[in-house]
Amino acid sequence: MEGETIFDGRVRLEKVCKAYGSTIVLNNVNFSAKRGEFVVIMGRSGSGKSTLLRLLGGLETPDAGSVEHGGVRLERMTEAERARFRRREIGFVFQFFNLIPTLTVAENIRLPLALNGIDGAEAGARVTALLAELGLEGTGDRFPEELSGGEQQRVAIARALAHAPGLVLADEPTGNLDLETAERVLGLLDDACRKHGATLVMATHSREVVGRADRVLTIRHGRLLPADAAEER
């Protein structure tokens, strides 16, 4: 893989604040996850779950506080450096799948590999393995619009894991799927992350996830709390 991997899967937010206009979304939030841990972030719509994930992924920078990945401060990087970091270390799964419509399933999965300079036989082997692992055999040459929602989300998971990232960020990955498909997709995501040793941080409404998670946190009024504590409040 291109460049030296400096991230070991540990991620930490310290005293992070984020506001959009006059709306404070995150207020002095602290968060950390260990390597290989599966953390679920719950909360109502608009509570700041997705914002937290975007900050963790370096898609946005905090107004205050720090975002550390294995000791590296993301907010101090330039945009290009953050892009290179994401390319190597982070995988994303979105609610609306966000596959590139002009690329086939196999090409979508190969995309992060290509961005990391992995091509040819090695890339082909990884794609084939992921297709098999996620039950997508025979779909490699099809375009996203030819797949069902569940299949598309599995392709998104494969894409998120293709380059063996230390951290996978999943924002409502089952929000657009029926219950049965959602359950299957969740299982696949959890299993795949554990198999690959990736830290998984998932924002979701879904209570079905809770049983699978190592830890469940809730965002309320801009603060991040253990789920139990939040319920007590």
Next chain:
Amino acid sequence: MKALLLLAALRFYRRHPWQLALAIAGVALGVAVHVGVSLANDSARRAFELSSEALVGRTTHRVLPVGDALPESLYAEIVTDLGVTAAAPVVEAEVELAVKPPQRARLLGIDPVKEPIVRSLVGLVPGGADEAFDLMTVRDAVLLPDALADELGIGDLGVDGERGTIAIDARIGGRVQALRPVGTVRGGSPDAELPLVADIATVQRLADRRGSLDRIDLRLDAATAARLAAALPAGATLVPAGRDPAFEQLTTAFHTNLTALGLLALVVGMFLIYSTMAFAIVQRRAAIGTMLAIGLARRELLLGVLGEALAIGAIATVIGLAFGHWLARGLVELMLDTISDLAFAARVSAASPSPWLYVGGAALGLGATLVAALGPALDASRGKPADVMQRSALERSSRARSRVAALAAPPVLGTGALLLAAAPSSLATAFAGLFCVLLSGALATPAATAALMRVLDAPAGRAFGLPGLLAVRGVTASLSRTGVAASALAVAVATVVGIGLMIASFRASVVRWLETTLTADLYVSLEGDEPVDALVASLRELPGVEGIGLTRVARLPTRYGELVLRAVTPGPEGFGLVLVASSQDALERLAREPSIALSEPFAYRQGLELGDRLVLPTSTGERAFPIVAIYRDYNAAGSAALMSLEQYRALWNDRAISSIGVHVADRARIDEVAARLAALVPRDRGRIVSTEGVVDVSLAVFDRTFKITEVLRLLAGSIAFLGVLSSALSIELERARERAVLRAVGLGPGGLAALTLAQTTLLGAAAGLAAVPMGSVLAALLVHVINRRSFGWTMSLEPDPRPVLVGIALAVGAAFLAGIYPASRARRVELGRALREE
């Protein structure tokens, strides 16, 4: 509901002001070019009409000389012997006024007493009687056109004290002489371009034309005209007054060509309107789909979209009219320069165009906007709400539509071919055919672009990996945007390629023609109608001269209009004709017997062919000459014929020579021979020019003629550039989330910008490639059909690669430039917001 629709549209444009700006710019540019060209056309046409009317006045007929000038005694005979009193004698001379900058003008010599019978040049002057008296009594007195008097800062010439006290130096007949303004001359219209006017005796003296007349203007009824025609002696002929039909045809063809170019700009502008309206609707497809879903009537939606287009069209049309008005001022000067170069010695200035052209331009702008917006509006109102909301449905329908359009292209092309064949000499059907070619090309371009991208898919993937695939497939994935933009760009570039190839071919043909025609090394251009036998004899004996050729140019009033007859004694290298058609031994027959060669344009216009006879008035009456050859002639007037000087002298009582071609034995010593010639030819009798000088001047005129097409090409190119920019911005906006995902997975800002630029550049390359066959067909039509039908010229199509390369470079360059701003926006995409908006 209407208010809500309006509000939604207003807010949309407030959020996307660049889109509104591009739509307005596209329509405005299209309208401006069309209106600009129409106004300039009309202004130039009216200027010539008014000037012509001012000079023709109430004249119904003219007595013109055949060969030499008319003897002054003929005028007396007409008035006294034949009893025709409504007659006014005229002598004309060209003058060069020594003002800053020097101006060429016509000096009209008239009889102030008889003039009011046929014209109003003097009669309309305040205190005209005084001025008529001054013209006859003050030495070298002239009347100046009002505009010229103002320009020269000469005060009120009507005040007695200033009359005849100011002198203006002018070169007349090779000598500088002083003219004394005694008043101003006014025509029926302030826009008419008027000559300087003097008493006939003054002009005869100044131009050394004593005892001769150029013409006699008359007001006759049909019976008197017939009686006079029969009574005229040989050497004079009676013709109806009016403009030269050859000139009429030339200017009409010129106007038609420019109007077509103006319409082309409007068509390209319509592409932009179409694409902008389509983009605006597509971007709101979710909102429109929702409105349809909750019960908005399709008719209301259709009317709402059309109303929106009309509002944009109205704003843009107003701007376009103002810009067109401004543009016309520049264009009319270029146009008048060209027409003056081609057909007139003196300058003509612009006239006020008809105000109705503004109304027509406004109607065309609004109409074009509505027509262009109708397709997208119908799409939105007819679609199923669910489909309207889905982008994939739109792209599927775009791909299907591009295939249908490509299938429609061959029948449209066939219609064009039928139009061209149906009326072999009609210029209007030629242009209709040409537009069919462009339309078929535009129809085929989206499918061709998609096909090209399919071909490029694998190589791009191999060469650039997934970013290469993304760039190539992105073009096809947004065919609803890129298709129209590619068509607009292809039409604009095809025009550039087509006109470029035509000009290159034309220029190469003109150069070859000049090289063949100008057989001598030096030319002595002579003034006056005196025989120059002694000078010719001296030239033959001049050291370094290998031989000489003689040419007499006579303007003959013929039944076909005025004809320029070139009587030639060829030099050592022959007649120097590029023969298009000739009978056996044509050149020998031409030298030996009374026969004639015709210029190609004249033969084409008159429908004359080899073996036909051309009737010309000679000194002994009309005579029919066999046509033994037709030769290529790119002289703009084009109404020319050629015969041997020996035959001419035998039939016309004219021993004068207009020019002498001098063939130099050793070309390295051409300057020495030129110096000896200069010593031999008095300055007031003639000028010496080298062949290189003639070629340079001719090509300068040629280049000036096509300057106006460069302006119009540039404008059409600008509209196409806006089309690509609009398309690239729409794609950038629409695919913001897709781009954000690419950024999220690690594509850097530079990579994303490069992707955007690669897509627009690919689009440009596709349009450029599509434009090559379109442009080549266009060039072939311009060379072989339009030029032939407009001017009667034939030429060969030169396979010059430069215009093609320029066209492709323009397409790729314009698309690349159009991609820069969207690429920089893509670099700056706010990932958080773009993903949040999912």
